[in-house]
Amino acid sequence: MKKSKLIAGVAVIAAAVAAGMLWMNGDTSADNVASNDVLTSQPPTAADAAAVARGHYVAIASDCTACHTMPESKLPLAGGYSISTPFGGIYASNITPDSETGIGSWTERDFFRAVRHGKGKEGEHLYPAMPYNAYVKLTDQDMHDLWMYMRSVRPISNKVPETQLGFPYNIRLAMMGWNLLFFKNSGFQADANKSAEWNRGAYLVEGPEHCAACHTAKNIIGGDSSDYLQGSNLGEWHAPDITPNPHTGIGSWSEQQVVDYLKLGSNHVAVASGPMAEAVTNSTQHLTDSDLKAIAVYLKQVPPSKNTKPQPIAADTAPMKMGENVYSANCSACHNSDGKGIPNLAASLAGNPGLMADDTSSIITTVLQGGRGAVTAGNPTSGAMPSFAWKLSDEQVAAVATYLRNSWGNAAGAVSADEVAKARAQLKLPAQMATH
Ligand code: HEC
Numbered sequence: 430m431k432k433s434k435l436i437a438g439v440a441v442i443a444a445a446v447a448a449g450m451l452w453m454n455g456d457t458s459a460d461n462v463a464s465n466d467v468l469t470s471q472p473p474t475a476a477d478a479a480a481v482a483r484g485h486y487v488a489i490a491s492d493c494t495a496c497h498t499m500p501e502s503k504l505p506l507a508g509g510y511s512i513s514t515p516f517g518g519i520y521a522s523n524i525t526p527d528s529e530t531g532i533g534s535w536t537e538r539d540f541f542r543a544v545r546h547g548k549g550k551e552g553e554h555l556y557p558a559m560p561y562n563a564y565v566k567l568t569d570q571d572m573h574d575l576w577m578y579m580r581s582v583r584p585i586s587n588k589v590p591e592t593q594l595g596f597p598y599n600i601r602l603a604m605m606g607w608n609l610l611f612f613k614n615s616g617f618q619a620d621a622n623k624s625a626e627w628n629r630g631a632y633l634v635e636g637p638e639h640c641a642a643c644h645t646a647k648n649i650i651g652g653d654s655s656d657y658l659q660g661s662n663l664g665e666w667h668a669p670d671i672t673p674n675p676h677t678g679i680g681s682w683s684e685q686q687v688v689d690y691l692k693l694g695s696n697h698v699a700v701a702s703g704p705m706a707e708a709v710t711n712s713t714q715h716l717t718d719s720d721l722k723a724i725a726v727y728l729k730q731v732p733p734s735k736n737t738k739p740q741p742i743a744a745d746t747a748p749m750k751m752g753e754n755v756y757s758a759n760c761s762a763c764h765n766s767d768g769k770g771i772p773n774l775a776a777s778l779a780g781n782p783g784l785m786a787d788d789t790s791s792i793i794t795t796v797l798q799g800g801r802g803a804v805t806a807g808n809p810t811s812g813a814m815p816s817f818a819w820k821l822s823d824e825q826v827a828a829v830a831t832y833l834r835n836s837w838g839n840a841a842g843a844v845s846a847d848e849v850a851k852a853r854a855q856l857k858l859p860a861q862m863a864t865h
Pocket residue numbers: 488491492493494495496497512519520521522523524531532540543544549550554555556558559560564592
C-alpha cells in the first residue's frame with residue numbers, strides 16, 4: 430500500500446473514532462426512560478406523596494439549593510445567584526415550576542437531560558458549573574423522585590439575567606469539547622467486590638453529593654485532575670485532602686469522627702467553616718445516620734494521596750518565635766497553649782489535618798477575616814472566630830500560621846507575608862491599624 434493511502438486510511442479511521450466518541454459522549458438515550466408528556470408545572474397528587482418525600486431527600490443530598498437559591502433570599506430554587514468561576518460569573522437558573530421564568534414548561538425527560546447530561550431545553554450545552562458530571566451518576570429512580578419533588582415546590586416568577594462570559598467561553602458549543610475531555614457519560618457502576626454500604630457511600634460521594642466538585646483539583650479549563658479528593662483551591666478557601674492520608678487527609682479519623690464532622694459540623698479536631706459549613710448546614714447534616722456511615726466507610730477506602738510529613742520547622746527560628754508571641758497574645762485564650770482548642774467550639778489546631786496542606790488559603794482567610802462554624806441541629810450554637818486583619822500585620826499573620834503548622838506535633842511548610850498580602854487584597858480587607 431502506498432504511504433499516502435495509508436495515511437489517508439488512518440485519518441479516516443481517526444475521524445470515525447472521534448465522531449463515535451462525540452456521539453457516545455453526547456448520547457442522552459439513558460434519559461428516554463423519563464416521560465415526555467407531563468410538564469413540571471403540573472403539581473403532584475396526594476398519591477405521589479411518598480415519591481415527593483423521597484425526592485426531597487435527593488434534592489437535599491444533591492444540595493440543589495447551594496447554587497439555585499440566592500443567599501439570604503426567601504426565594505427557594507428561583508436562581509439568580511452568580512457562581513464565580515475563573516472564566517467569569519455564571520448565573521444559576523430558576524428551577525421552580527414557573528412556566529415563564531422557571532422550568533414549568535419542561536417535561537420529565539427535559540429535566541433528566543439537563544441534570545444528567547448538561548443539556549438545556551433547546552439542546553444547548555449547559556456550563557459545567559452545573560455539576561452534571563456528578564449527577565450523571567443519579568439512578569433513574571432518584572431522578573424520577575427528584576422530578577416529582579420539583580413539581581411540588583412553589584413556582585416563583587424570577588427572570589434570571591443571561592450569563593455573559595468572554596470569548597471563547599461564551600460559545601456554548603465549546604462545551605462539547607469540554608465534555609469530550611472531562612465528562613464521563615456513564616451512570617453509577619456498583620463494585621460487586623465491595624459491600625452494599627461501600628457502594629452506597631461511593632454513590633453518594635460521586636453522584637448526588639458531588640464532593641469532588643470542591644475536593645478534587647481542577648486543571649486550567651476546569652476539568653477534574655486525576656488526584657481524586659486530594660484537595661483543591663477554591664480561591665479564598667482550600668478544600669482539603671479527604672483521602673485516608675494520615676497526615677493531610679482523614680487517615681487518623683475514625684468512621685465515627687468523619688460522621689460527626691458531616692452531621693454536627695465539627696468533631697474532635699476540625700470545625701467546618703466557609704463553603705463546607707454551607708454544605709454541612711444545607712446538605713450533609715440532614716442525611717440519615719446510615720448514609721453518613723456509608724460515606725465514611727467509602728472515604729476511608731479511597732486511594733490515599735501521597736503527601737508525606739516533612740520535618741517541622743525548628744522552634745528557635747525567627748518566624749517561629751514571632752509566631753509564638755502572636756499566638757500567646759491573640760489565640761491561646763480560645764485555642765489553648767497546647768493548641769487543642771475547645772471541643773466542638775474552637776477548632777483544635779493540633780493534629781488538624783486540613784491545616785497541613787501546602788495550600789494555606791483557608792488558614793489565612795480564617796485569621797484575617799474571622800469565621801463561624803457550621804450551624805447544625807446537633808450543634809446549634811457553633812463558635813465564632815474574630816477577625817484579625819486590623820490587628821496583625823502580614824508578617825505577623827504569616828508567622829502565626831507558620832507557628833501553628835509546626836507546633837504540638839504538626840509539621841508543614843512556612844507561610845510567607847506575600848501570600849498574606851495577596852489574600853488581604855483579594856478579601857478586600859484593610860491593612861493593619863496603626864499601633865501608635
Ligand atoms: C454547584 C452549583 C450547582 C448545583 C449544586 C446545582 N446546579 Fe443546576 N445549574 C447551575 C448553574 C450555574 C446553571 C446554569 C448553567 C448554564 O447557564 O449553562 C444550572 C442549570 C440547571 C438547569 C437548567 C435550567 C435551564 O433553564 O436551562 C437545571 C434543570 C438545573 N440546573 C437543576 C438542578 C438540580 C435539580 C440540582 C440539584 C440536583 C442542581 N441543579 C444543582 C448550578 C448548580
